[in-house]
Amino acid sequence: MKKKRDLVFKAGAITAGIAVGVAAMLFAVEMLLTAKYSEIEAPELERVPGYDSGYVARYRAGLDTADMYHDRPLRIHVNNFNMRRDTDVSQLPPAGVTRVLSYGDSIASGFHVDLFNHYTYKLEKRLAADGRRFEILNMARGHSPGIHAMHLRVDLPRLRPHWVMQQIELANDVSDEAFVSHEGYDQFGMPQKITGGRYILSWDDKWLSTMPVGLEFLESKKFYLFFLQRVGWFLSMHYPNPVFSLEGDTFYYSMGYDRHYLTRGRLERAFERMFVTIKAMQRYVEANGARYVLLVSPTREMFFENRFRAGNTALYEKALARAAQLGIPYVPAKSAFEGAGGSELFFDFCHPNFMGYEVLTNELYRHFK
Template sequence: MSTRLAIIVAKIGLLLASTLLSVAALELGLTFWYADLRETGPLELVEEWGSPFIFKARSHPESKTYGVRRSLPIELATPPGTTRILSYGDSISAGHKLSEPETYAYMLEKRLSESNDGIVEVLNMSRGHSPTIHSFHLRSDVPRFKPDGVVLEIELINDVSDEARVHTSGQDEDGLPLQIHRHRYLLGWDGHILSPLSVFGSSIERTKLYAKLSRWYGRLRYKMNPNPIFEPDSNKTFYHLYPDRFLLTQPALDDGFERIFRTVSGIQRYLQRQGIRFLLVIIPSRHVFTREQYTETSTAIVARAERRAEELEIPYVSMTAALAERGGAELFMDFCHPTGDGNEVIADVLEPELVGW
């Protein structure tokens, strides 16, 4: 190699090294800058799937809670005389901004243990944001925890837009996806949730720099081509992260709705094959009770979900009537999360459904 060529190669190498160091420094700077926003974590990937979209609370062997929201240790082998129920859902079932005793899973465990002949465990699994993600967790959790029943909560304003962002491939014998390539949330390299405009779930998408740049891009796309669903005069509302509004078109949202019920139906088949009971819980949004511009469409999508569950012969309970009777909008802390009193209403409705499981 000539001296001139060696100098050129060295300069290119130096440029690449300095660029990588600059990017790394920027990533660390963003991590430090947004440290106060990392409310949830640290989290960890679920080994069986090896996907940045499938994650749960980090397990601590000494606590024996296995990433479940629970203060008491869990024995993987269900103790004799114990009925075990796994409770899945989004941040509603996890108990957003609530203490553990304020969650309906905690209340149900206490009540059912008092009314049943034996002990009942209701494990608040606290993993996953929508049914597609839950379908992956279930296939890891069921062989491990060996439950007698599963309860799955959905709330349409949240879950439809979550599922509209999903891309999967392959199917197992129950019609559940084998791989996931895209979702609204993924696990960052530091064990905290990111919400970039994901394309493939690659390593670079797990950085805060990519998340920041992709969100800027999303805001620009929306500014250039606004989505009428999210304009001020629209009577529809779905949860969004601002930069992803341009992706949440009506066809995408319709597909998200259907994906929910295809997945829930597959979950039901998976559990039935193993003799495990299943119940779907449909939670309305606060808009159903507020009599404003979103009330009509928010009510309609809950009714649509109830009809779809009936068509697919999915056992379900809807919380709309009970919440309306006990306080309606006052039982919510925001557009979708029930208060502790709201969770008590949910537990009241679920208790007779689960007695005898």
């Protein structure tokens, strides 16, 4: 009996020692990675009150910083309600003012573009020149419809808009949405909880890229993300995904290490989930007495000869058809981009330059006019 107790004690001591050693090693790796990421200048973000999720984040109110682009600083100012806007706003719309909440991906936030070149700023000024008082508020929240829906549930009852405008771009947003899982739905069909996403706030509020493969309690830890990315690179290199092969006919944004995860089946399900969520957001907005419109931005690959042109054009047209089928009001922009310079209106595969933002402003102006 005594020998058995001794054996159990030794086994327990060895196990505990190994566990302590592994924990100490992981803690050391976490601190090393934290020191590394501390040197990265990233936008200051915060979790949204009411959601215990590092996937649902927004800019910190009062942030005033510079986004460096080609050695040129682009100022980012965040107002009192966590919007990218130079001026503060009241919680409720001023009398006689039509308030519009603008959601979307990095195009809607204004990635690498000055605020005065962004369609939210330009559209508000254009309508003001017509004597129409609008607040077009750049919400700068999230990067795919599932995450926009979580923000909207908080923002709409607080800010009481007359309109909600949502922007999507398919090459980026479909692959972003492929990482998001929904848990539970409200009466409008909006997700009550999401898990997963392409980006997450770490425990010290650094904006990091990840893959949703479970173990939620570890997802905000840098050592876990570091491990996931290395495994992802190995799988993507040694088990190539046909979507990203030379035979692939549609461009989808990826981080490289996530290519094995972005299978055609996941991407197709993400497309369908996007539009189910967008329709649910429309229902929620209209049930609260406001109006909804969807801006569908084009992809650069649609405007010049390349192996992705036909596939991305078909994906864009599929999105318009699905919006029409579901009764979602939308503003298309492909034809306007074709007539104004096509691929010259982008600085990468999806982000417009200042000329592209002018085209988007024109199309939105026609809608709101």
